[in-house]
Amino acid sequence: MRTAYALAVAAAAGGIVAGPAATAWADSSAQATISQLQSQGYTVNIDRIGTGPMSKCVVTNVRNPQTVTQWVPYTGPGRGNNRTILVPVVTSQTISVSLDCSAH
Template sequence: MRTALTLAAMAAAGGIIAGPAATAWADDSAQSTISQLQSQGYTVNIDRLGTGPMSKCVVTSVRNPQTQTQWVPYTGPGRGTDRTILVPQVTSQTISVSLDCSAH
């Protein structure tokens, strides 16, 4: 029981600590940065400066990753109905991306 609770706590902490690695995005286009975040499961909120086309936008920051979790009962193999262990499950992830789309 203690091991299962420790593993659940480590999984929860790992989900919070393991955020997106923003260093690789400096060389990517704005659209590829947004697509990469979406492929990682994020809903991307965009702050945009200027009215230029997306192909001319530059990512100025990626910030504020938010992860919502919900505790759900573990129902894996070998578990009897006499004891319930709760484990965290990610229900949603959001992140903000700021773009500079002003004419250069």
């Protein structure tokens, strides 16, 4: 039962993380997309084509969301008989954003 619960929590967390990242760049400027991803807790790696200013860049791809989790013991309220369970805690998140900053 504990394993099933832990897997369900991990799957739910994965869905929450991947969902917003996939749509972050649909109708936004490059800087707005990067800022939005950073506000969601991502460290953003940028791949860039061209030397134009950021205001002229277009997001061409958002990919490779990586989430690193660590299993941490939890003992507290709501746990009958004070049993300890392991819960996943996100320790870092990275994502890659590709920009086209060439003059069109």
